Amino acid sequence: QQQVKQSPQSLIVQKGGISIINCAYENTAFDYFPWYQQFPGKGPALLIAIRPDVSEKKEGRFTISFNKSAKQFSLHIMDSQPGDSATYFCAASMLGGATNKLIFGTGTLLAVQP
């Protein structure tokens, strides 16, 4: 119940295309869902985050879609660019949870071809 399942493991998209990464969770107590971007040899950096009281959040070319009933959330990268090539992690946490921690997905390696 503590897991966050992320797919696909890797993704190849042409420049200008849409990249879509999906995550699913079981624990309905999760109430914070961030996405992190990691470039090779670097630490992850927060990209965008959403709470379950909204179904969508957009920041520039990056959009999180959230489906509370399906317990799924996804990251959409519009007009994908070669500079977006990185590993993306979804995560989840819960307010007041006993573990008080972020649960990370296994990551998606995105390659945007020029």
Place this chain on the structure above:
Amino acid sequence: DGGITQSPKYLFRKEGQNVTLSCEQNLNHDAMYWYRQDPGQGLRLIYYSQIVNDFQKGDIAEGYSVSREKKESFPLTVTSAQKNPTAFYLCASSITGVRETQYFGPGTRLLVL
């Protein structure tokens, strides 16, 4: 510049040796975290600390130890009890609790000789 520094960038450990990874932050954050990253397994929490002189075990604390004597410092020791230490180690910090944005350092890659 504010941020998180980790040193060294690469670290080599011999069999039976304890090694310590450094993590320093000048963001004035209360909470600090250590994660281990292995290919295909995402980030797994080793230890975290929400306040000076206090820390809690994460999911994979066995074979690791930490201390939090100063707000800005959270060193991680990989002990000889950790039988598979080869990984990329990431330190992070946040203002307070885990639901605040976590800021990550550049990481330390630990290799076993």
